[in-house]
Amino acid sequence: MATQQRTEERITHESHLYRLWSAISEPETLLRAILEESLEAVGATRGTISLVDYRTGELVTKFVAGLGWSEEKQELRFKITDEPGNSISSYVAYTGLPYICPDVTNDPHYYPIFPDTRSELAVPLIGRGGRVLGVLNVESERVNAFGENEARVLSSLASIAAFALSLAAHQTREKALIELGKELAATPDIDALLERVTEIAAKLLDADDCSLFLLDKSINRLVLRASRGLLRSLVGKATYRLGEGLTGWVALHNKPARLNGVVGDPRWKGLYLELKPEEISAFMAVPVRGRREVVGVLRVLRKKANPSAPHYLFSEEDEELLFTLASQLGAALEREELQRRLFTMQHIATIGELAARTAHMIGNKVFAMKGALKELSLQLSNLPLPESAQRLLTSVERALYEVETLLQDLRDFVKATQLNLQPVCLSEMVEELVREYSQEFPHISFELQLDEQPIWVKGDPEKLKNAISELIENSVHFLKEGDKIFVRLTKSTWVGQKHARLIIRDTGPGVPDKLKEQIFQPFFTTRAKGMGLGLAIVKGIVEAHGGTIEERGREGEGAMFIITLPAIEPAQGGES
Amino acid sequence: MGRILVVDDEELAREAIKLRLERDGHQVDTAASEAEAIEKIRTADPPYDVVITDMVMESENSGLEVLKAALLRDVLTEVIILTAYGSVANAVECLKRGAYDYLEKNIPGVDVYDLLALKVERAMEHRAESLGLLKRLQAYQQPAAVQEEARD
Numbered sequence: 131m132a133t134q135q136r137t138e139e140r141i142t143h144e145s146h147l148y149r150l151w152s153a154i155s156e157p158e159t160l161l162r163a164i165l166e167e168s169l170e171a172v173g174a175t176r177g178t179i180s181l182v183d184y185r186t187g188e189l190v191t192k193f194v195a196g197l198g199w200s201e202e203k204q205e206l207r208f209k210i211t212d213e214p215g216n217s218i219s220s221y222v223a224y225t226g227l228p229y230i231c232p233d234v235t236n237d238p239h240y241y242p243i244f245p246d247t248r249s250e251l252a253v254p255l256i257g258r259g260g261r262v263l264g265v266l267n268v269e270s271e272r273v274n275a276f277g278e279n280e281a282r283v284l285s286s287l288a289s290i291a292a293f294a295l296s297l298a299a300h301q302t303r304e305k306a307l308i309e310l311g312k313e314l315a316a317t318p319d320i321d322a323l324l325e326r327v328t329e330i331a332a333k334l335l336d337a338d339d340c341s342l343f344l345l346d347k348s349i350n351r352l353v354l355r356a357s358r359g360l361l362r363s364l365v366g367k368a369t370y371r372l373g374e375g376l377t378g379w380v381a382l383h384n385k386p387a388r389l390n391g392v393v394g395d396p397r398w399k400g401l402y403l404e405l406k407p408e409e410i411s412a413f414m415a416v417p418v419r420g421r422r423e424v425v426g427v428l429r430v431l432r433k434k435a436n437p438s439a440p441h442y443l444f445s446e447e448d449e450e451l452l453f454t455l456a457s458q459l460g461a462a463l464e465r466e467e468l469q470r471r472l473f474t475m476q477h478i479a480t481i482g483e484l485a486a487r488t489a490h491m492i493g494n495k496v497f498a499m500k501g502a503l504k505e506l507s508l509q510l511s512n513l514p515l516p517e518s519a520q521r522l523l524t525s526v527e528r529a530l531y532e533v534e535t536l537l538q539d540l541r542d543f544v545k546a547t548q549l550n551l552q553p554v555c556l557s558e559m560v561e562e563l564v565r566e567y568s569q570e571f572p573h574i575s576f577e578l579q580l581d582e583q584p585i586w587v588k589g590d591p592e593k594l595k596n597a598i599s600e601l602i603e604n605s606v607h608f609l610k611e612g613d614k615i616f617v618r619l620t621k622s623t624w625v626g627q628k629h630a631r632l633i634i635r636d637t638g639p640g641v642p643d644k645l646k647e648q649i650f651q652p653f654f655t656t657r658a659k660g661m662g663l664g665l666a667i668v669k670g671i672v673e674a675h676g677g678t679i680e681e682r683g684r685e686g687e688g689a690m691f692i693i694t695l696p697a698i699e700p701a702q703g704g705e706s
Numbered sequence: 707m708g709r710i711l712v713v714d715d716e717e718l719a720r721e722a723i724k725l726r727l728e729r730d731g732h733q734v735d736t737a738a739s740e741a742e743a744i745e746k747i748r749t750a751d752p753p754y755d756v757v758i759t760d761m762v763m764e765s766e767n768s769g770l771e772v773l774k775a776a777l778l779r780d781v782l783t784e785v786i787i788l789t790a791y792g793s794v795a796n797a798v799e800c801l802k803r804g805a806y807d808y809l810e811k812n813i814p815g816v817d818v819y820d821l822l823a824l825k826v827e828r829a830m831e832h833r834a835e836s837l838g839l840l841k842r843l844q845a846y847q848q849p850a851a852v853q854e855e856a857r858d
Contacts, residue, residue, distance in 0.1 A: 494811065
């Protein structure tokens, strides 16, 4: 018998749980039910649940119970403040504490809506992180209708309501995140995808603007890639250095920033603004992280509804959400980058193969032409030939040799990108090269600066050596007696990723500004010797290693080449 | 002078080499493909002294096939491999398999035809030396060879 009773109890209990569950999944139904329940539980005649509109700093009535509610009365909004006369609910939203009003006639906060109201009880709906989401308010036609007991009962009902609201918000966000995840995987156009991320972030976080900056490694700057409002026209143009402004700070330190307003924050630079500084109610930025490093910054802003409106702050939950969005984006970008590299590599391989075949065919033809030309000049040598004809023969021959030189350069270029990777101690290699060159060119003084710890990279030792040699020889070519070459190898660890950074600087004439863009292009040279594949090959080698190269010197002050290569941990036994 | 076979699928190249070597007094045959070359080598009587063959013709390894045929016909035939861009690795393989030398067709600023003529000259000398050595060896081993025959 006892068992049967227990079973029945359990069934009742479970069906009750089920009802509760279906109510939770429809928060409106649940809130209405809670309001009705509240009236009954504390013996009130009317009641409201009103919610905070953070944008305007007002309390807005959402649900009403009891008699006499006209549309006009339901549409009342109250400023959230401790100033008198703004309604008891608004005062509770302001303090976050329950409030018992035994008699409205003498209450400074009371705002008359119904003439028969005598006493009121209001409790806050408190969400995660102590944030006031709204207020549950009940009233009575009797004086002194509510005491501590009623306040306790109402508070526990209010906590269920707050939970339902939080859960509903959470579910909305979760749904949006799942949707975004699907979109990220399916959107082929990266720019459309970035736009979409800012759109969703703004919507989910109730933000007025959202901007996305991504790190452009070639210039080492954060570049605006998507934005919604004022900054839209600056996409691709607005940039931050790492560490510059709040956005640069977030990228450099790989940490989020969440503040109310921005005026007064020492990190704030105000270089590119979605809003006027005084209009910003709240600012939040999180790093977009790739697998190994920060690849960008996602930032959102809320605007003040009016100058006197309170700050509408981003919560911890908001930060978590933005982080989740950013990490989904980071993963998507990484996939994209991987595909792009793969594509580039395949592209290079295809071009390399095509170049090799073409060079082979041309080489064969040139060989034949050289032979025919030789026989021709031999046969002509027995005839009286005018000098001009002789000159023509010579220039044809010279042109053929030039074609062969081009073929050779082409071969070098194709070979440069075919790597045999292994751990390489870059410090050792650089030291050795500098030693060799300082012996070979005694008229130039070399200055070498190395980190104490040896720096290792994964690379093709031969190709890396060629690249560095080419840079040094390139410098030497432009230097006079007494000039200097500074070679410096350091490990830089910005944004969590370890890089070997090799700087080769000289005191020569430097690279003219108008040539800076061209020096790494194939077949560009200001030197007499060679066809000018030197720096193009260096760039090819460095990029095939996943590195970057740039020239940052000033015209007239000397050239400065900076190579970065992803560093690895020292090979075993390599420390000694 | 020597009996030489020049193998190249580029007609102009064949003719140019032929002319150059004939000037040095060699007797030069030509073949335009691996197949034609192998046929000519097999039926040549006496065998060629020197075979000059392009590396890449019908296949990447055409030169290697010509080399094999030449050595099969006469193990002392000297083979010189011609390579255009990119086929040096195959040429090295040929050297391992018994080619006398190889020559890159495109060396900027170098008269590769004169270089080829020089290499042919040396190959001829090498072959003459080898033939001389072989004769002496045969003369030395004559009695032993007779005994070997008897045992067979």
